[in-house]
Amino acid sequence: MIRPMLGALALMLSSQASAETVAIVDARLMTMAAAGEVERGTVLIRDGRIVAAGAGVAVPTGARVIDGRGGVVTPGFIQADSTLGAVEVSQVPPSADRATHSAGISAGFDISRGLNPDSILLPVSRLAGITHAVTTPLYDDRRGRELQFSGQAAVIDLAQQPDMVTRPRVAMVLEMGEGGAARAGGARGAAIVQLKATLADVRHFARNRAAYDRGGGRPQPLARIDLEALVPVVEGRMPVIVKVDRASDIVEMLTLAREEKLKIILDGAAEGWRVAPQIAAAGVPVIVDPIANLPRSFSELGATEENAARLNAAGVTLILKTGSGVAHRARELRYGAGNAVAWGLPHAAAIAAITINPARIFGVSNRIGSLESGKEADLVLWNGDPLEPLSRPEAVFVKGMQMPLTARPLDLRDRYMPAR
């Protein structure tokens, strides 16, 4: 099925959400919606939107038909905790906009401004079925661990159009645990107290903006842009991605979130499985790298590749990611999810953890994350199990547009591939 279909597709690619009707027929659908898995169904796309997804969907006359026999359709994958769009060559700083070491701006750093839709990483990642990313600021610790927050994350799309921001400022990013301790001078107790003091400052600022602007009120250690950026956090409107691994650090953060009425998302959580019931009870979602089983630090001694499966079994809402901040390896997302399945996570839960779960948690599930009528055509047709290295994407739609299955590494391959 692979070769003939690809040829046909190549002729019909459109770079705009065109006014056409497309039907992907006879494929297995993993809808991530109420319809669940449909053994043999059709996804009908009109003018870039899904109008129907399921069995027994009639294909209108004149529709462009994509034969999905033997294939699987999933929503486009979402790479959480990524730097896609904000980095080109990791070790070439002018090509990377993922971090700041300016002491004058930490929480205020807005990664959604200054992204690069021409990044060659975007088509590479699309070939792995990734259509969106939660692009997340990193800390730049070249001058020491100075900044409390690394900035605000954004949901972006990989369509390579100028308007690549799906939703800006979706979360604040905060490292606690070992890293947070280092930022506070070397002790966890200092980091937590300092964080509470910062939040109190922000609340005070929010109540007394006018006095602050007059130069009155109490002195604030944070810059105005940082205070302003943290107001939605203390008001519970913006979640905080908290990077933390040790079980006891997780419990501390659950406690702090309750005390301060913060919405938090745990990120990393290598020992999350040890306190899974507490995380589930708090209704806090977790971003996990499913293959991270190394006791890399004293905060990750309990790391295991069964973390994802155990958290899921405890009822925690899961998001899977790979290689935090290493955007070049984003294409490993589906393999990471596959490994989670090998270690006990149900297959459908693994797909949910890279589609509908991140879409919901980052506030874009009205547009993407499932195959449902009304959503953007943001989906991938695979020639087999999407989590298998042995499978490849055959059609990728982002924001209603069918994307070419090309990328710079394939151009290099073709240039050097001997003629046969």
Place this chain on the structure above:
Amino acid sequence: MGSAAERTVLGAGRLVGAALLLAVGCVAAAQDVGGGDPFTSTYRPAPHPPLAIVGASILTGTGAEIATGTVLVRDGKVEAVGADLAVPDGYQRIDGRGKWVTPGIIDAHSHLGVYPSPGTPSHEDGNEAVSPNTAEVWAEHSVWPQDPKFRLARGGGVTSLMVLPGSANLFGGRSATLKNVPAVTAQAMKFPGAPYGLKMACGENPKRVYGGKGRAPMTRMGNVAGYRKAWIDAADYLRRWEKWEKGGKAGDPPKRDLQLETLAGVLKGEILVQNHCYRADEMAVMIDVAREFGFRIRAFHHANEAYKIAPLLAKEDICVATWANSWGAKMESLDGIEENAPMIDAAGGCAIIHSDDGLLIQRLNQEAGIAMTAANHAGMTIARGQAIRWITANPAKAMGVADRVGTLEPGKMGDVVLWSADPFSVYAVAEKVWIDGVLSWDRADPRYQGSSDFVLGQPGQEFAR
């Protein structure tokens, strides 16, 4: 130490073998230009019952795929492999039906033990980044056998690995080739009789590390000048020793120099050059440097651009140890492609998928599967039987141990992995791993999951692997 002698030793009974090994060790430690190996392997596989894995699909590492077959292992060695083998009496029978068998996985590029977990400055012993030439250091003197990653790699089917110093220096030091067995000392992991490797590095790392300190090398031309200067010194050192030896060893021998001893070992063909080098143009320069001084490069490592000069590398018989997925972190790796290893393979070269990483070493089989799939998608024809060689027979060749490991052929070490499924599937896990015929990993039995001393009594270990 000659590898022929080692083969004889390992083929003999255990006690005799031990005695011979000691004798060989003594001989090797005697004065000569290579300096010998004073840190002799003390690895002795335990006795084990003869073993028959029956009914599995077998990738032999020779290129063959046997749909349903049997592997017999006896006295630490592969005894026989075939589709219709009778299981002799007294053999422990392992049901392989529905499963897959491969040779033990071999990682030609690892920093396990020299950059252990947890990663603390106390443990970071991989880069002697004080001088661009530290050919005098030996990775085995940094290896911490309690690195918990050895066990995790065993769970990924890895039975042998080459531990290299880092790439900060033009000459990083000697490699350590290890069997991935639980041990308390590095000597007890050393692959008996494996030749040493010399880690060299091209490109950005040395020039960044030393240029950043305002000293040479600061540029790629500085790198090359650094190599050539060192080889000139090594050739001179070798000549002085040969002169003394040819003169009937009369008078005092030249003073030993640890750094030059290693380089001279390369010039004599006893130590294998393992060259971190990303760009095609730089690899071509390194080939010329090797020709200028009369040595051979055994393998280019990382080598993201190897596919651009695949015929040259095949002609020079230089292995390429690379990844499918790693690219773009720096300028010299920007042109990395998934099909790199397959394109080397298709040109008739020696393709290797390596890890350089504590996570990837646990799933080299999947990384090879990614490269294989990408190649077949591009219209190449790479069968499983060929792709498995990238993580078995070919790394064995790069490490100079292909006569003992890397394939399931009679007489080879009994390093065998039983996989739950097609090893290139993301769902395949290593169910059992035998090293020299000894069950060294059993996913279902904690008695065969030998944890390191470090994790003992640590939090979370009651369920963590």
